[in-house]
Amino acid sequence: MSKRVMMTGNEAVAEGAIAAGCRYFFGYPITPQNAIPQYMAEHLAEVGGVYLQAESELASINLVYGAAATGAYVMTSSSSPGISLMQEGLSYMLGSELPCVVVNMVRGGPGLGNIGAAQSDYWLATRGAGHGDGRCLTFAPHRVQEMYDWAAEAFPIAQKYRCPVMILGDGLLANMAEPVRLRERQEPPPRDQDWAIGGRRNGRPRRIVNSLWTDVPVMEALNIRIQERFEQAAENETRWEEYGNDDPTFVFAAYGISARICKTVIDRLAEEGIRARLIRPVSLFPFPHKPFAEWAQRVERIVCVELSMGQFVEDVRLAVAGECPVDLIWRTGGVVLTPEEVMARVKELL
Amino acid sequence: MPDAQDLADAEVVYRRPAALTEVQMRYCPGCTHGTAHRLVAEVLEELDLIDRTVIVVTVGCSVYADKYFNVDAVQAAHGRGPAVATGIKRSSPESIVFTYQGDGDLAAIGLSEVIHTAQRGESITVIFINNAVFGMTRGQMAPTTLVGQKTTTTPRGRDPQIAGMPMMVCELLASIAGVAYLARETMIDPKTVRNAKRSIKKAFQAQVDGAGFSLVELISTCPVWWYKRPLEAIAWIREEMLEQYPLQVFVEYEA
Numbered sequence: 001m002s003k004r005v006m007m008t009g010n011e012a013v014a015e016g017a018i019a020a021g022c023r024y025f026f027g028y029p030i031t032p033q034n035a036i037p038q039y040m041a042e043h044l045a046e047v048g049g050v051y052l053q054a055e056s057e058l059a060s061i062n063l064v065y066g067a068a069a070t071g072a073y074v075m076t077s078s079s080s081p082g083i084s085l086m087q088e089g090l091s092y093m094l095g096s097e098l099p100c101v102v103v104n105m106v107r108g109g110p111g112l113g114n115i116g117a118a119q120s121d122y123w124l125a126t127r128g129a130g131h132g133d134g135r136c137l138t139f140a141p142h143r144v145q146e147m148y149d150w151a152a153e154a155f156p157i158a159q160k161y162r163c164p165v166m167i168l169g170d171g172l173l174a175n176m177a178e179p180v181r182l183r184e185r186q187e188p189p190p191r192d193q194d195w196a197i198g199g200r201r202n203g204r205p206r207r208i209v210n211s212l213w214t215d216v217p218v219m220e221a222l223n224i225r226i227q228e229r230f231e232q233a234a235e236n237e238t239r240w241e242e243y244g245n246d247d248p249t250f251v252f253a254a255y256g257i258s259a260r261i262c263k264t265v266i267d268r269l270a271e272e273g274i275r276a277r278l279i280r281p282v283s284l285f286p287f288p289h290k291p292f293a294e295w296a297q298r299v300e301r302i303v304c305v306e307l308s309m310g311q312f313v314e315d316v317r318l319a320v321a322g323e324c325p326v327d328l329i330w331r332t333g334g335v336v337l338t339p340e341e342v343m344a345r346v347k348e349l350l
Numbered sequence: 351m352p353d354a355q356d357l358a359d360a361e362v363v364y365r366r367p368a369a370l371t372e373v374q375m376r377y378c379p380g381c382t383h384g385t386a387h388r389l390v391a392e393v394l395e396e397l398d399l400i401d402r403t404v405i406v407v408t409v410g411c412s413v414y415a416d417k418y419f420n421v422d423a424v425q426a427a428h429g430r431g432p433a434v435a436t437g438i439k440r441s442s443p444e445s446i447v448f449t450y451q452g453d454g455d456l457a458a459i460g461l462s463e464v465i466h467t468a469q470r471g472e473s474i475t476v477i478f479i480n481n482a483v484f485g486m487t488r489g490q491m492a493p494t495t496l497v498g499q500k501t502t503t504t505p506r507g508r509d510p511q512i513a514g515m516p517m518m519v520c521e522l523l524a525s526i527a528g529v530a531y532l533a534r535e536t537m538i539d540p541k542t543v544r545n546a547k548r549s550i551k552k553a554f555q556a557q558v559d560g561a562g563f564s565l566v567e568l569i570s571t572c573p574v575w576w577y578k579r580p581l582e583a584i585a586w587i588r589e590e591m592l593e594q595y596p597l598q599v600f601v602e603y604e605a
């Protein structure tokens with residue numbers, strides 16, 4: 001039985017997490033994602049879960065770390081400045097091989113910035129998990145339904161690869177309302193991981209969750225293990241969508257909210273007889289290199305559209321590997337591109 | 351020499367507590383980190399908590415405590431122990447969770463976490479080792495360093511005009527309603543060791559009873575970075591440290 005309701009992206013990602021079995025949420029308010037902690041405060045109690053407002057994002061991510069160590073499905077959410085503060089905890093979670101889900105509804109930056117929609121945390125989201133050799137697996141929905149669906153997918157992926165998974169949105173996706181098809185809420189899975197702590201009950205050997213390895217070859221081996229998981233994730237979890245003309249003269253590259261803008265532009269260009277296509281990475285790390293490498297052989301150019309000053313385009317250029325020109329259309333600081341602006345700028349390029 | 355029968359009949363009056371592993375501790379001669387470990391271990395055994403306990407190990411000389419305590423362990427980032435402990439306790443309420451933190455860890459980088467954990471009345475226990483320096487990183491000033499005390503970053507002695515006055519953690523926490531048990535003890539002679547153990551036991555009992563947050567501050571030695579011999583370090587606690595940090599039970603709850 002599924003029902004359709006109107007929800008914002010914030011609400012959808014929160015309900016999606018509860019439906020997936022998430023029962024622990026720790027967070028600290030920051031616009032434009034306040035509706036996530038509010039939703040959790042309201043609804044986790046219905047399913048016997050725990051919502052706790054932390055005193056800072058430093059505390060949030062460390063509360064997450066503690067709960068993750070017990071094997072629980074646990075989540076936090078924030079927006080750019082708060083995600084900066086969480087980098088330390090994310091690095092410790094990677095080093096300790098602990099899973100969690102983190103939502104980042106990106107706002108304009110740097111600094112305190114503003115609460116506009118932005119994509120300028122692309123590097124932070126795809127390169128960052130604090131210091132050290134590692135990252136978060138990062139997924140970027142572009143519709144409210146997808147926010148809901150990815151919240152559910154993210155938890156088992158985090159468990160499988162034993163690392164933080166980031167769901168990357170922005171101020172617009174966070175607060176726009178769209179119909180969402182809901183599934184039944186599931187019970188959390190049993191905490192039967194062979195690494196979960198909580199007391200060595202029933203005489204099992206004690207367990208240690210740790211990221212300190214002073215023996216350098218042991219630390220190297222851990223980093224290799226993490227890297228191998230990322231390679232498996234690249235094989236199994238790389239996701240993208242393609243949209244538009246099957247015989248295009250050029251291809252847009254865009255993710256998240258920018259991809260929606262590109263879809264509108266593609267439809268309008270089609271009315272004028274201009275053939276365009278979109279590659280929309282859904283997984284940002286692992287990055288879908290394949291469609292870019294393939295289309296680069298067949299089109300005149302790839303036009304990257306992002307709400308940041310040339311962050312995402314770096315991954316596109318790596319994937320294209322010089323096979324065709326890659327152009328960049330951007331706005332930043334919370335300014336959102338309009339379809340008209342993209343239309344005009346793309347026509348100058350063609 | 352006692353024969354085998356004598357040994358078999360003998361009553362064991364002193365042995366390694368079951369809550370400690372066989373791993374040899376790597377603390378300096380005269381350091382009371384080891385004494386504190388033993389007292390906590392004895393309490394865990396006496397209260398029959400070993401199989402339910404999780405230690406949250408923090409960053410400082412006690413960073414290897416996960417190797418020494420025979421219980422589940424989670425390593426926390428510098429200062430974040432109380433937040434990590436809260437996450438464990440909230441998602442696994444049957445567990446007995448304690449942090450073991452130095453004065454750099456708790457009173458400098460982690461002051462916010464410990465205050466808010468106490469304020470929420472979180473049912474965890476904190477063992478707080480105040481040795482008036484950052485031991486692990488080679489003897490720098492801690493918030494708890496005494497006025498006039500020479501450290502590697504106060505080479506002319508701590509000057510309150512520059513670095514302020516010593517941080518009084520128990521006095522700071524004593525006004526917080528979520529605190530169920532709060533005491534400052536030391537470990538410089540049999541009597542103070544016994545008192546320290548009594549307070550540690552009460553602190554864990556508070557957690558077992560679900561009474562709220564509990565913390566025991568242990569005034570500890572760091573002979574190496576106090577530039578003293580072990581016995582001089584003990585004397586310095588008696589003469590200087592306890593002047594600044596008087597021993598006291600600050601908060602006790604009604605069972």
Ligand SMILES: Cc1ncc(C[n+]2csc(CCOP(=O)(O)OP(=O)(O)O)c2C)c(N)n1
Pocket residue numbers: 409410411412428451452453454455456479481483484485486487492
């Ligand atoms: C974020 C961060 N900053 C700094 C350090 C370096 N560091 C390690 S231990 C320590 C101080 C420890 O002092 P204390 O907590 O008093 O423990 P002690 O060694 O005295 O027992 C510092 C600053 C670190 N590990 N992490």
Ligand code: SF4
Pocket residue numbers: 376377378380381382383411481485486571572573574575
């Ligand atoms: S440096 Fe100080 S606190 Fe650290 S083990 Fe040595 S004596 Fe103990």
Ligand SMILES: [Mg+2]
Pocket residue numbers: 410452453454479480481482483484485492
């Ligand atoms: Mg210290």
